[in-house]
Amino acid sequence: MSGGRAAGGPLVTSSVRRVVIVGASAGGLATGEALRRGGFDGTITLVGDEPHLPYDRPPLSKEILAGEWDRDRLPLRPPADIEALALDLRLGATATGVDPVRRLVVLDSGEEIGFDALVAATGVRPRQLPGGQGHVLRTLEDAVALRDRLRPGKRLAVVGAGFLGAEAAAVARRLGCEVTMVEPAPVPLAHAVGTEIGTMLTHAHIDHGVDLRTGIGVSAVHDGGLMLADETEVEADEVLVAIGSVPNTDWLAAGGLPVDDGLVCDRYCEAAPGVYGVGDVARWHNDLFGTSMRIEHRTHAAEQGLAVARAILDPDRRRPFAPVPYFWSDQYDMRIQAYGYLRGHDEVRIVEGNLDERRFVAAYRTGDRLVGVLGIGTTPRTLRGWRKKVADAATWEQAMTDVIEEGVSSGTR
Structure with missing residues (x-):
């Protein structure tokens, strides 16, 4: 028209x-x-x-x-x-x-x-392992096929401890399944959220009974489970491959x-x-x-x-498309929310709460810019405030100065 x-x-x-x-x-x-x-x-x-x-x-x-x-x-x-x-x-x-x-x-x-x-x-x-064996989780049919096989006592092996694999592992544990999760990186999700937060998420899975194997790859998927790169066998009734897309x-x-x-x-x-x-x-x-x-x-x-x-x-x-990306993930009793572009960051700093309680806000720096924020167990209002700083292209120095001033005004510092 x-x-x-x-x-x-x-x-x-x-x-x-x-x-x-x-x-x-x-x-x-x-x-x-x-x-x-x-x-x-x-x-x-x-x-x-x-x-x-x-x-x-x-x-x-x-x-x-x-x-x-x-x-x-x-x-x-x-x-x-x-x-x-x-x-x-x-x-x-x-x-x-x-x-x-x-x-x-x-x-x-x-x-x-x-x-x-x-x-x-x-x-x-979904990216698949050579041979294409194991469940993947992308479509409604994929989810229903795996859901119908998850019963108390069933053994599920999850290849990949990214957000998708971690969410599926958390659901399977809640359903009473035995879960082994295998991740080639030393710390799951460290590339995305940083080593400290990745370590905290690792402990959350272990605390909920997941047998987490990090720093090891998978050489084969077979009917009885997995063969790891070190020739260790992981027995499983079902295997979910969640190694990216x-x-x-x-x-x-x-x-x-x-x-x-x-x-x-x-x-x-x-x-x-x-x-x-x-x-x-x-x-x-x-x-x-x-x-x-x-x-x-x-x-x-x-x-x-x-x-x-x-x-x-x-x-x-038309205008350039320049949003502040947003994502969330639900794992056990944790809702993880993040704004910004966290990948490739130079520094992560906990600016509110603490990791041990799994209730905190973490800010991310790339160069001299605040580029992202991640929160667990925090209020939407708090994160929206940090989102605005990211959208306004706040410098790291200004963002950290704001943290100190806001802490003083609230009597927490």
């Missing part, structure tokens, strides 16, 4: 009439919804490789795996709301290629779908689009003229932190979808 206005909607200045969104999860759906809210009345084709309407993935490793939720709680929107968007839905279809010159997306059926704007929101797939970019690379651990996008989330990236699959330049990043978190995908929709609707007034 060029120069038109939808009833009650904002002015739409784009000449785009056909938008194809590949990826029917949080980011893809958010993009489609924002386009309709913004007054777009052209064709929106939403392609998803699963047969389901868009659903929420974070509960898969928590409420669904624990058996606390039925699958009917997962959809992001009721069917009537999806229908109201008037989408050209292509569920159970996979994009196998794209021609950015002829403006075509190719599906596994051989069908070609034309577009004026393309949104790649294909997410990631791989962006689903094969179809994009086939079309000559820039790919490097994700679809490489600029500050506007654009990879090529009229081709955008959203969510886990997108690597874009975040001006707030001055670096390229790819974020695998639910809230981020939705925010990026909104930004891309705005860019499609009004390209002349």
Whole structure:
């Protein structure tokens, strides 16, 4: 629509009439919804490789795996709301290629779908060990298959002690399973949250009865469990492989689009003229932190979808997408929340509470900047205050000065 206005909607200045969104999860759906809210009345084709309407993935490793939720709680929107968007839905279809010159997306059926704007929101797939054995945890079917096998007394081996593996281990312990978790790094999650906090999380698993093996890799998965790199056997009834993920970019690379651990996008989330990236699959330049990043978190995908929709609707007034990333993880009685970009940090400092009680706020420094904050057992208000400092690009010196002054004013220092 060029120069038109939808009833009650904002002015739409784009000449785009056909938008194809590949990826029917949080980011893809958010993009489609924002386009309709913004007054777009052209064709929106939403392609998803699963047969389901868009659903929420974070509960898969928590409420669904624990058996606390039925699958009917997962959809992001009721069917009537999806229908109201008037989408050209292509569920159970996979994009196998794209021609950015002829403006075509190719599906596994051989069908070609034309577009004026393309949104790649294909997410990631689980990284697997050689041989591909063991459970993975990415789809609803994955979660249900593992859930149906977790019973009191069952032995679960988890390969990988990142957030996904740690959440699944915590759920399995709560269900009464015996859990062994194997992690090649000396300290789980140290690359993301720092050695001190990674050590604290390690102790939390051990305190809850997890047999945690660190600093050792896995050489094989077999019917009876695992063979470790030192030829030690870990007996298990079930094995979950949670060793990270791989962006689903094969179809994009086939079309000559820039790919490097994700679809490489600029500050506007654009990879090529009229081709955008959203969510886990997108690597874009975040001006707030001055670096390229790819974020695998639910809230981020939705925010990026909104930004891309705005860019499609009004390209002349688009703004750089420069958010403060947010993530959370539930493990045992701990809710871990973080704002910012913690990877590659130079320093971590506990600025409130203490690690021993597992109630604290930790600030992260990169160079002379405050780049992130992580809290466990703290109030949302406290973290929101730190988030604002990160969003304002506060210097480390100023942030630490604020800590001292706030402590004095509250009488705690």
